[in-house]
Amino acid sequence: MLLGTQCVNDAGHLEIGGCDVVDLARRFGTPLYVVDEAFLRDNLRRYKQAFAERYPAETTVYYAAKAFLITAMVRVIDQEGLSLDVASGGELHTALAAGFPPERIILHGNYKSEGELRAALEAGVGRIVVDNFFELRRLNALAAETGRVQPVLIRVTPGIDPHTHRRIRTGQEDTKFGINISDGSALEAIGEALDFPNLNLLGIHCHIGSQLLDSKSHEDAIEVMVAFLAQIRETTGRALEELNIGGGLGVRYLPEHKPPTYEEFADTVCATLKRFLKQYDLEPPRLSQEPGRALVAETGTTLYTIGPTKRVNITEDPGSRTYVSVDGGMSDNPRPQLYDAVYTAMVANRAGQPRDQVVTVAGKHCETDLMITDIALGDTDIGDILAVQSTGAYNHAMASNYNRFPRSTVVFVRDGEADVVYERETLDDLLRQDRIPARLAARAS
Ligand code: LLP
Numbered sequence: 003m004l005l006g007t008q009c010v011n012d013a014g015h016l017e018i019g020g021c022d023v024v025d026l027a028r029r030f031g032t033p034l035y036v037v038d039e040a041f042l043r044d045n046l047r048r049y050k051q052a053f054a055e056r057y058p059a060e061t062t063v064y065y066a067a068k069a070f071l072i073t074a075m076v077r078v079i080d081q082e083g084l085s086l087d088v089a090s091g092g093e094l095h096t097a098l099a100a101g102f103p104p105e106r107i108i109l110h111g112n113y114k115s116e117g118e119l120r121a122a123l124e125a126g127v128g129r130i131v132v133d134n135f136f137e138l139r140r141l142n143a144l145a146a147e148t149g150r151v152q153p154v155l156i157r158v159t160p161g162i163d164p165h166t167h168r169r170i171r172t173g174q175e176d177t178k179f180g181i182n183i184s185d186g187s188a189l190e191a192i193g194e195a196l197d198f199p200n201l202n203l204l205g206i207h208c209h210i211g212s213q214l215l216d217s218k219s220h221e222d223a224i225e226v227m228v229a230f231l232a233q234i235r236e237t238t239g240r241a242l243e244e245l246n247i248g249g250g251l252g253v254r255y256l257p258e259h260k261p262p263t264y265e266e267f268a269d270t271v272c273a274t275l276k277r278f279l280k281q282y283d284l285e286p287p288r289l290s291q292e293p294g295r296a297l298v299a300e301t302g303t304t305l306y307t308i309g310p311t312k313r314v315n316i317t318e319d320p321g322s323r324t325y326v327s328v329d330g331g332m333s334d335n336p337r338p339q340l341y342d343a344v345y346t347a348m349v350a351n352r353a354g355q356p357r358d359q360v361v362t363v364a365g366k367h368c369e370t371d372l373m374i375t376d377i378a379l380g381d382t383d384i385g386d387i388l389a390v391q392s393t394g395a396y397n398h399a400m401a402s403n404y405n406r407f408p409r410s411t412v413v414f415v416r417d418g419e420a421d422v423v424y425e426r427e428t429l430d431d432l433l434r435q436d437r438i439p440a441r442l443a444a445r446a447s
Pocket of ligand 1: 248
């Protein structure tokens, strides 16, 4: 599986963005997150264009910052003309620090603190997605205090149960997110929002789940959402102007994963929307979305240095297992532990070799942090560089300092150039927040 600008060069090494990854590993150390900038920009443009070309009204793509956010990324999103979905005060702060226009920011969260709501109001963010009744009332009051009329959407639960890992499902009714449509609560919230003088209710929002490998759940959600828009018009007389269908499109972690292309996804989403809008005799609302993973996952590759290898006897076939250890693990990629996530990889300094040996790739944490179980990799040796693919989403963003591992460098590569966009943390960085109170100052005598 070669993605984006990835290719195997004459030396038999993996190359990304015109950079030999073996050189990158030598130059920047490992673990190293490598982002293919040309591929990333192409994704951003293509996703935006796919919907703009197929939908009769305005379309907005908010990149879901939670997937991968650093200030350089904010710049790329801005340059490519996308908008930004932030889900915390920290993501908002990062976006604003990088100079992102606040009117193109949408704020999410099931528990936005008063401080986060105030920061968003003061910055003048374009949209706040209200998650619950408490927040609706609090936001109206805070907006009144700051003398602002805040544009909002209401997050609703359409009651769709998508087929994806249980920890990344959100469309079903049993969820902490949003307000239920089926029991009438969402309609009640809409009524309240329309009456609040300091809120400008633009529309409704849903996000049904993540890593969805077909469009079925989106189609189902669209039907529910359009029917709800029709119900709102009937009961309140208001035709809401915006429909936000969240993110969720899946990506290729393994060669056998076949998610719809952006264009196929846009075909289905737009055709479904048009069909139900017609059925309910509604004018097309503005269509907004919040893809995260689909835009960045495949653009990222993580490089590791292979360390000790160990063969152990097991009772199952084939009677032994070979553990190949790498110099990272659950602190740079917690997804295998959290979601049983699967990945593929190659030995980057012998990318063309036959994959005739099955091994299990293990991290170096004090845990059984298996990164890839039973992968056909071929020969490996200590010092080889392992390239794990499709790590651009929810890897750096979910990295931790577990076992006091410093977070790893991120580089953007393109046209043979590599730029550091996130500097590797140092061992001293790990001590930066530590404090020793006076009563602990004395050493044992
Ligand atoms: N919008 C909202 C309101 C969301 O909650 C999410 C993801 C997105 C957009 C973007 O979804 P995407 O297009 O990336 O599927 N850490 C998990 C994924 C959690 C997703 C949470 N919400 C993972 O590593 O699989």
